[in-house]
Amino acid sequence: MAKSNPTRVHADLQHLKRVRALIEEVAAAISAIERNDLPRLQASVANQERISSELAATKWIPPASPKKDDAASEPSDKIPEAYAVLAQLNRVYAGVLKRSRRSVALLSALYGMQGDGYRMEPSGNSQILSCEV
16 A cells, blocks of 8 residues: 555655754764764764664655656655765764774774883782882
8 A cells, every 4th residue: 555645755754854863963973083072972873873773664665756847845855865965974984983993093002002000900919119218
């Protein structure tokens, strides 16, 4: 049974709204990484997961026969454009994450080479030397 046009338009608007919300959350995550804002990054990733689940639960099916006269006004015509923007932003996001991973590895290696100041002290009978002045 095919959806009626108003129902289809409403479903398309909801889908478009979710895709745009996902775009905003990916952009917010990139911004959070740039600012080293871990709480904002965590919130953004949680929102991305929630929105992605909603999108997966309501699959969008393009209309079978696009109308040529109302092409600019139909939400179903804006959805592919939104997905194209999301795909480009995902490529940027992947690059940012890749560079961030390298930076974290470099910092970790740097701190690991700093000696005993960053290692846990061994438990047991270890001697402690002190000096009084």
